[in-house]
Amino acid sequence: MAGEAETLEQLLFVYGTLRKNCSNSHFLSHAALVKNEAWIVGGQMYDTDLGYPVMSLTPTSSKVYGELYRIRKNEFEAIDQLEEGYERAVHTVYTDTGVEKAWVYTMDDSKCLEFTKIENGNWKEYLMIKEKPDDIYYFAYGSCMDEDRFKKAKVDHLFLNVIGGAMLQGYTTRFTVRLPDGGRADIVEDDGVTEGVLYKVPQDAVTYLYKREGVFENLYRPAFVDVNVNGRSYHDCLTFIVVDKKNELAPPDHYRAEIERGAERYLTREFFLKIVEHMSNLKINNI
Known part of the structure; x- marks a missing residue:
């Protein structure tokens, strides 16, 4: 029974250097990634200026973004040592498919007074900007995926480096x-499983994308995903995800045409047909 207790799996929410592809991610090398997109409501993230963030809990609607892992109980010992000075407690964690209870490391707000607030609540985004x-x-x-609006906005020169059609698992x-x-x-x-187009872009393109995607209006938020292009993995690729997801609605014809042009040019035939069928079904169901 003692052995069973030591290997009991529990959920852990991480938001800083324990995240995938970050400096301390090796502590979770034997853990199972449950969700790449997870967040806590009522958290405030800070930059300690020591190469890692801390999070305090606040009675607000602010969010801290991170990842959700399933780990064995006996693996907490090493992480507890790494996170010495933090408090570990169970909190509510939100994902695209539901709500979970998970352990999270936090610090009392009174100990964070001299730290810099990270208003966007996303350590990876904060580092990209910094x-x-x-x-x-x-x-x-x-x-x-289509260049039409890039040309109209006169920013097409920022998106010339197309790596290729990319596959995103999960x-x-x-x-x-x-x-x-x-x-x-x-x-x-x-x-x-979905597909999209992977670009290599300069900083000016990121500035344009933040405006186009309505980041400052809280319509979409930056996120970081690992994709595969022709057998090669690309890590922490910037993308944009809807903040407040609603029931699906068929896209307008002009937007659908942009998706179809990009998908037909860069993505697999199988996925092109799949996304066209999905948009057609939405149009039928929304009539």
């Missing part, structure tokens, strides 16, 4: 934004 790398991999799955393309003229694309983490 470090400003010359080039960033960007995964597009909606209208940005997600499905859906249309969860409801605008007056129809739906807009989103990816939902539901154990599906």
Whole structure:
């Protein structure tokens, strides 16, 4: 019985250097990634200026984004040592497919007074903005697979470096934004598989994408995913995910045409037919 207790699996929410592809991710090398997209409501993230963030709990609606893992109980010992000075407690964690209870490491707000607030609640996004790398991999799955609006906005020169059609495991393309003229694309983490176009873009492209995707209006939020292009893996590729997901709505004809052009040019024939069929079914069901 003692052995069973030591190997009992529990959920752990991580938001800083324990996240995938980050400096301490090796502590979770034997853990199972449950959700790449997970968040806590009522959290405030801070930069300690020591190479890692901390999070305090606050009576607000602010969010902290991270990942959800399933780990064995006896694996907490090493992580507890790493997170010395933190409090570990069970909190509510939200995902695209439901709500879970998971352990999370936090720090009392009174100990964070001299730290810098991370308003976006996403450590990976914060580092991208702070470090400003010359080039960033960007995964597009909606209208940005097509160059038409890039040309109209006179930013097509920022999106010339197309790596190719990319596969994203664990997600499905859906249309969860409801605008007056129809739906807009989103990816939902539901154990599906979707495809999109991978670009290598400069910083100016990121500035444009933040505006186009309505990041500052809280319509979409930046996220970071691992994709595969012709057998090669690309890690922490920037993409944009809908913040407040609604029931699906068929996209308008002009938006659908952009998706179809991009998908037909870059993605597999199987996926092209699949996304066309899905958009057609939405149109029929929404009539």
